[in-house]
Amino acid sequence: MSARDPGPSVAAHVFVDDLDSLDLHPDDDHHLRAVLRLRAGEAVTASDGRGRWRPCTVSAGGALLEPAGEVVGDPAPSPALTVGIALTKGDRPEWAVQKLTECGVDRIVPVASARAVVRWDAAKAARNRDRLARIAREAAMQSRRTWLPEILPLTAFADAAAALGPGLALAERGGRPLSLATPAVLVGPEGGWADDELAAGLPTVDLGPHVLRSETASVAAGVLLGSLRAGLVVANDHS
Numbered sequence: 001m002s003a004r005d006p007g008p009s010v011a012a013h014v015f016v017d018d019l020d021s022l023d024l025h026p027d028d029d030h031h032l033r034a035v036l037r038l039r040a041g042e043a044v045t046a047s048d049g050r051g052r053w054r055p056c057t058v059s060a061g062g063a064l065l066e067p068a069g070e071v072v073g074d075p076a077p078s079p080a081l082t083v084g085i086a087l088t089k090g091d092r093p094e095w096a097v098q099k100l101t102e103c104g105v106d107r108i109v110p111v112a113s114a115r116a117v118v119r120w121d122a123a124k125a126a127r128n129r130d131r132l133a134r135i136a137r138e139a140a141m142q143s144r145r146t147w148l149p150e151i152l153p154l155t156a157f158a159d160a161a162a163a164l165g166p167g168l169a170l171a172e173r174g175g176r177p178l179s180l181a182t183p184a185v186l187v188g189p190e191g192g193w194a195d196d197e198l199a200a201g202l203p204t205v206d207l208g209p210h211v212l213r214s215e216t217a218s219v220a221a222g223v224l225l226g227s228l229r230a231g232l233v234v235a236n237d238h239s
Helices: 026-035 092-103 122-142 157-164 214-230
Strands: 012-015 043-047 052-058 065-067 082-086 107-112 168-177 184-187 204-206
Touching: 012 026, 012 122, 082 092, 082 157, 082 214, 092 107, 092 122, 092 214, 107 122, 107 157, 107 184, 157 168, 157 184, 184 214
Parallel strands: 012 043, 082 107, 082 184, 168 184, 168 204
Antiparallel strands: 043 052, 052 065
């Protein structure tokens, strides 16, 4: 983040379609008015989710927000970070998406793998993608992101390489230490990758010495990749 980026000093951060009109989604309007109970003059930032944002204040009039500065453009983070996670039970996908968004991951991919217990049909996959996108949006507001993460459709393992391009690796114990040479990581189900998935020729990266749940491993990958991109940690060049 630059010094001008939205930060914790503002009372709230919201997403809008138009940075000139600053019209809020009804749910966001309710959140600012009824939940946060913001008062006139409090500082808020608004973003279009594509890197552009502007400082605002809470208005004393009918419109909730009014401009308090010029529109600022943040460059897209580079390299883009991607984490794919095999389908898991219950609300674990929602939790993973929330945390991956907070970690700064740019693309999140639900992956249909051979040993995953959970299966989504086409209708459920579409509903869950919409739900995960809403969760990512809320998490991006909380974490003051100006770029919304992309939630990809449910992707079969065999299609992941084509969909995600070069730089893709599998999380697997015994692999190389994670680095930005592989900014896209797929995390398998708790039963592990199937033999034919491991034989697909993708490089493998190690997320640590312990056996992690899928959602925990996905967040570990997101934290490590985000820290490497931010220069907070340095990759092991002797791996």
